[in-house]
Amino acid sequence: MSVHLRGIASELAGVLWREHTMYRDREGGVVIRGEHVRRWISLAPAGGPGEIRVRVGRILEGGTTAPARAEAVASLSAGPGELATVCRRLLAEASVDATTAPPPGRGRRSPRKGRQTGSSSWLVVLAVAGAIVGLYLARTSGTL
Structure with a gap:
């Protein structure tokens, strides 16, 4: 079955x-990786004769594979077109699942809604502005 499965996988990959x-x-089983689409397909013998289990998933950053997102059992007698x-x-089901799932790390909301300047920052800005104005006035009055 392994040699036969490899031939089917090669034809399917093409x-x-x-x-x-x-x-x-x-x-x-045999795994087909499509790095350019960041997806993988796994073909493995299923329980019945002439049947294979088809699983698909994503390829994560760094090249590791994520767990399967969708799977089905297909008949080998159907031919490569039906298997494709x-x-x-x-693959379409797995893509829909990937787009509807929330991105990792985005589950909790940050208490800050936007970038805000705190009161201590305003005090620093006012102190610097006051020092600049003071230096300018001292220089123009000739005391420096």
Whole structure:
């Protein structure tokens, strides 16, 4: 099954993405990475004969893979076109999930709503302005 799965993955990768990398995963499946679209597809044997489990996910910063966002079981007898359709549907579902999820670190709101100048900052600004005006007046009156 592994050799057959690799051939199917190679054909599928050519249909889906021009640029891709393929490798075997720990479970004996095949992973197709599309770095330019920051997505991955995993093909692995499923429970029944002639069936494969298709999983898709994102590629994170640094090249690590995020957990699968969508998965389905597909029949190998359907052919590469049908399998490509399943993959495209799963990739679309994963993209929708990624865009509706809140970005990491943005869950809590900061108590500050905008940039505000505090009262101590205004005191410093007034002191500097007063010193400048004082120096100007002293210089023009000739006492310096």
